[in-house]
Amino acid sequence: MIGLADCNNFYASCERVFNPQLRNKPLVVLSNNDGCVIARSNEAKALGIKMGEPAFKIKALIEKHKVNVFSTNFALYGDLSDRVMNTLKSEVERVEIYSIDEAFLDFSELSTTDRAVSIKKKVQQWTGIPISLGIAPTKSLAKVANHIAKKYTKKGVFILDDENVIKRALNFFPVEDLWGVGRKYAKRLKQSGINTALDFRNVDPEWLRRNFSVNGIRLQKELQGEKCYDLELNPARKKNICTARSFGKEIEDYKRIKEAVSTFANTCATKLRKEKSCCSKISVFLMTNPYKPNAKQYHPHITLDFQTPTNDSAEIVSMANTALKSIYRDDCIYKKAGVIVQNTTPQEEVQMSLFDTIDRDKRRKLMYSVDKINMLMGKDKIRLASQGFERRWKLRQEKLSPCYTTRFADILTIDI
DNA sequence: TCTGGGGTCCTAGGACCC
């Protein structure tokens, strides 16, 4: 049996942990630049605030109901996520961390409601984060069980183990809520009269393969109780790493774009070194504001190759700037830019080039020192000059909560 | 005024090899 632990309204719950006044009150967390709603407390959901809704469109609603609004605080969410995962690991030997707020658990030994409830309680008590726990024979069914646990049970725990129970659950489970069925697939399924998860389970496999590729078949088998996705305990090395941002204010001049692209490229390089990977390709893209139909639209991108795979900041930033130069046009106003490094290989397996002129050993030591200092003193304390110093392109984050657990200055003081 | 960011997998088609 496989368990799926899923944090309830995770980001919203994180904001509440150290600020109990927010309990039972509507609360939303906004995306970068305070753009869209990306997390909602149950009270906020009840007000009809939708996932992904732009903040400016619900301004009146927020004011009327005194909804508490927060900018994303990834330092806080990341740290609380680690705490939740570590607590789960203290109870279950094999844990697959699937996302910032979800983990698959090996429940093959003991899958009782009592055990599930006690794990849920422990996480709540140790971290302050409420979770739901679904248990079933496959990952896809565990997803269904978790859905049911969250929506329809008081305990927040649900086990799908009996064929009759599974059939009944799937019969009332909307097909669009299945794991792996997105908006497009849902539409096509419904047009063919497949409305529930049970319909999906019973559909002709050949038709399924034709229309929904091999993934459709896998999902169907998983719903029938046949495992197609195992617990993955060793996270795979990333194949692509992307750093992209919308700007707080639109940018017109080359210098600022260059500073932003340099910074994104440097972040990619830092992430690569953290993964102990090198990349052999880099893409840079720019975007004008698509919500301004009257403005000139331009969404260029370009990919360049490195002769020798690298994770050296100077090399990657320099290549990013070469790429930028070739796509930049000065008659456009830019809203977003990004850098993607691709084709990664483990850094110990890099194929050297005969004609390489860089002293890689020396550079590796330099990068090691830079990373170490930045870790101690704060991000980008040491940076390349092309990253600039003003950071005029930076994000808008007007409602940022304190980093209660990761910054000394933000630690709570409590009157007793 | 104002609309996020970071990933993966699968498939078809083109180019190429012997």
Added chain:
DNA sequence: TCTGGGGTCCTAGGACCC
């Protein structure tokens, strides 16, 4: 009359996930 058979690699596009 008639024009092989068996592969790999790469890329773009489309779908999905959180």
